[in-house]
Amino acid sequence: MNEHFINTWVPNCELGRIHSLREPIAKRREREGKHFDTSHSLAQAIIKGGKTGSKKGSPVDCLVISSEFELMGRLLVNDLSKDSKRSGLWRQEYYLAFLEEALEGKAPGLGNIVLTAEQPSQFVLDLFRTPTAGNHQDYTVVVIDATAFENGGTLIIDLEIGREEGEVGFYLFDGDNELSTTEEIPKGMLTWTWGEPGDTRQIIHRFDQGQFFKLGATGHWARNEPCINAFRAKITVVENQTEPLEEKRLESNEDTPDVVLDKAHPSQEILAAFRAPGPGYQDYTVVNIDTTAFENSGTLIIDIHVGSGDTSGSFDLFRDDTEPPTEGYPTEAISSVSGIRPGKAGKIRHRFAGGKVFKFGATGDWYGEKGRINAFHAKISVEEH
Numbered sequence: 001m002n003e004h005f006i007n008t009w010v011p012n013c014e015l016g017r018i019h020s021l022r023e024p025i026a027k028r029r030e031r032e033g034k035h036f037d038t039s040h041s042l043a044q045a046i047i048k049g050g051k052t053g054s055k056k057g058s059p060v061d062c063l064v065i066s067s068e069f070e071l072m073g074r075l076l077v078n079d080l081s082k083d084s085k086r087s088g089l090w091r092q093e094y095y096l097a098f099l100e101e102a103l104e105g106k107a108p109g110l111g112n113i114v115l116t117a118e119q120p121s122q123f124v125l126d127l128f129r130t131p132t133a134g135n136h137q138d139y140t141v142v143v144i145d146a147t148a149f150e151n152g153g154t155l156i157i158d159l160e161i162g163r164e165e166g167e168v169g170f171y172l173f174d175g176d177n178e179l180s181t182t183e184e185i186p187k188g189m190l191t192w193t194w195g196e197p198g199d200t201r202q203i204i205h206r207f208d209q210g211q212f213f214k215l216g217a218t219g220h221w222a223r224n225e226p227c228i229n230a231f232r233a234k235i236t237v238v239e240n241q242t243e244p245l246e247e248k249r250l251e252s253n254e255d256t257p258d259v260v261l262d263k264a265h266p267s268q269e270i271l272a273a274f275r276a277p278g279p280g281y282q283d284y285t286v287v288n289i290d291t292t293a294f295e296n297s298g299t300l301i302i303d304i305h306v307g308s309g310d311t312s313g314s315f316d317l318f319r320d321d322t323e324p325p326t327e328g329y330p331t332e333a334i335s336s337v338s339g340i341r342p343g344k345a346g347k348i349r350h351r352f353a354g355g356k357v358f359k360f361g362a363t364g365d366w367y368g369e370k371g372r373i374n375a376f377h378a379k380i381s382v383e384e385h
Contacts, residue, residue: 175212276364
């Protein structure tokens, strides 16, 4: 330790992260009259370091902590030899490089990806495998650092599965959850989804304060032959908003890009989110659709697919001079489809005479818990008459 940082090696059994040793260690401390003061700032930093976890776990963690007790880096003792060999460095050289990265602010070992307000979205490309004999799961783990979002937010994980052999389950856990390979149904998971080769899936989870998460990908254990397949994940955090409902709605309208259709490009696709407004209210995500290039007449077609989040969506089409309401029924909508459940699809068709500009509004239905967020994908096109 010096004026810049603290470097310490901590047995994970002392932090209670090895379940089978929790009771013996508690009895030993009681017998010896020792008390582990978890309220101390240094202890809090060490405990926070233990919450990032790893695929296989580790008996001892090497932690780098600043003089202000902020976590700067984490290295698993089990990974020291393996990773140093992979990098072509001696153990001592790899350890020194780890310390240097921590002091440079690169936060080594604190998460495969780190999300912030400045960089709220990142991509991960990795592989998953079917479990080996005797195991139900063989996790590829992505550690997600969302601690920068102090007021919480919504974690959205868009998943693409490769076209090789092998089905896959994706499980989301809290960062301090130890992932067991022997459990047929993983315990402590926050949410999950399953897919086959070539599928796209989505995980959505709302959280109230900044934290770590673990995304575990594992092949389907029922297969007889071993399989390896790829997956790609776009991991995004939408930060919780504190503005009143009307202000938030107006801001989202201004930030949503317009869709401009013409004869050369009669179709566009958008991917966005909507929010449950609470009973009796509306909280529209608005997309402006410009069809003025179609001077005669046509049919506007909007194919809608709702994400797998835990709230249904309602979708309304308005004229350009109509302001979508903030409460009550959308009586001025010229076409609507409502109550589309998660994972389901719907369609809006509207015939128009002479090119016009429309407003397409997406909002949660009145039966979902206020503030819940779900995603939607819309293919917007015009058939010219």
